[in-house]
Amino acid sequence: MPLDQPDEHQAFGEMSIGDHLEELRKRILYALIGTGVAAILTFAFGFQLIAWIARPLLQAQEALGYPPAVYAFDPTVGFTSVYLRVSLIAAAILASPWILYQLWRFIAVGLYAHEKRVVHILAPFSAVMTLLGVAFTYYILLPICLVFFIGWAGYYPEVEPGDRGLMLSLIYGRPAIETPVESEPDTSALQLPVLQNDPETLSEGMVWLDARLGALRAVIDGEVHTLMARQPRMLQPMPELGQFIGFAAFMGLGIVAAFQLPVIMLVVGWSGLIDPAWVRGFRRHALLAVLATSAILTPSDLLSMVVLALPLYTLFEFGLLLMAWVYRDPSFPEDA
Template sequence: MFWKQRKPAASADPTEVTMSLGEHLEELRWRLARALIALVLSCLICIWPAKYLLQLIARPAMLALQRHSQPTDFLSTSPVETLLMYIKVVVTAGVVLAAPYILYQLWAFVASGLYAHERRFVTRLLPWSIGLFFAGVAFMYVFVLAVSLNFLVGFNTWLPLPHPVPTTYERWILGEPAPGVPTTQPVWDEVATLPIFLADPPDAPVGKSWINVAERRWKVRTPDGVLSRQLDKDGARGLVATHWKIGDYLSFFLIMMIGFGVAFQTPLVVLFLVGSGIVPIETLRKYRKIVILIIVILAGILAPPDFFSHVLLSIPMVGLFELGLLLAARNAAAPPADRDGRPESHEAS
């Protein structure tokens, strides 16, 4: 049965495992079944907390939209779009939650085909790789996402609207009558005013209305609760109104998350290239400027198209590249037994 693991064949060397092709396939099926079960259980666990995770994902966008007097809600343009989006969040959270166990199952299958020093090398770098990936995601969320969204929304409002009042010629072309002249001027002391609060008053009676300047909304209390309407800052409207689809924004967030997580693997890539002998460390030092140029180009591909996000990704990538060079130099200067966990061998010729 698929949940029973086949025992590998005995080997003369206790540090090595010899398995036939059938045993490899049986173990692969067993590992994949366990990983799939873990993923399904993780997704079931994440069904309820996914809504709070979605709030966390949407918060930077809401703040950027609110700052530029744009609608802070998202659009759903099909009957199933919101449901599919929520499933995507659940699956993503489930993959993250089950990732340690899935990676363990993958590693347990691959490790049997590696040498002892290769296994030690991977077990050293794998925890750092996971940590750097989550560090990249955290850096993106804390420092980059809000800056990028603020620029992108602000660019839409920066594009000016045409003057809304038609000229005399335009009125004649459109057949619009001339505006009438007001016969009376308002007396401001007799005009009703609305109270302004930073937070909703908890004791507002039914029928009273107020303005919440923190949320930029006009609110009125009714017997069924509080009704509200968003207020736009006069002159803040631009040529393009920003109203994102929830699926498009979630895809944008996931692409940025993966891009920054992968970008933060830079020092491990340097360690691998130097440690495996593919690229000597002297070559990386000699062509440092070219490597940095390549990093800047890659940052432009991984980051959103605005200048600030590009810079905020390029700087840590260059710093991580320099860190990788330092670690590679330190590893090269270490005794052979400390480089990858393998003692220097002396085989008889």
């Protein structure tokens, strides 16, 4: 222990259990207050957040030729499973750097002055890694998962009901065949414009056929609505909004937490708790842990797992470089 820093560790050693509990209580209170402030913001913009989260799903549906729509099969879904869940999860993500900072302040009571300096970069670094985790989930991993699973429905064949079989014909009878009424044929069929995209200029009552979606579209009350869409396949994906929010939230929270790995490794290296040379010997174990984490956080397809595993292992190596850069052997203090 350096001769010019005895009081710091002596004070820490003399702290009673009650003092430790009081410090922990204070840090938990500060973390909850920070989360509450973040929740005020996320609840105020809850509907905008929901629309932002659902956009990759709607884009994937449209790109694959399905009507862009989500459904709710429970009257409480709109508030409990969607609005409330999204707002709370967004508040936890927004406040995560502040929560990590409070955790560090609790731990820093027992550290030297030079070890505490890492707190000046801890919160900004954690905030950057949080943003990177959210961006990676939203712009890379989530679209890949959605295109894979929604697109899989397109491989199912078209199945026409056809004529009733013998048994169904005996039970229900054969469908009646209507005799056409003799009249002059009507050759004035209604023709609608066939467009690849929605018209740039919209007016109330406009109707057109969307060739890309195979859907009948119309302008009603100033908004474009899909009135009817073709059903070319046996399997039609009908995403339920609450389930999709849960799927995206589980993936996003896990990835944001995993992206904090370099932050944790930086703190561990700075405090001298673990030698980076010792950590290098566990690269194989780290790779196995990365693959297991990727398998848990992603759906069951191999592509999503590999897409997540690559950046996670890169973050481990990056964290290892940070550990080696800031590591100080505790047996050789700064003032020695």
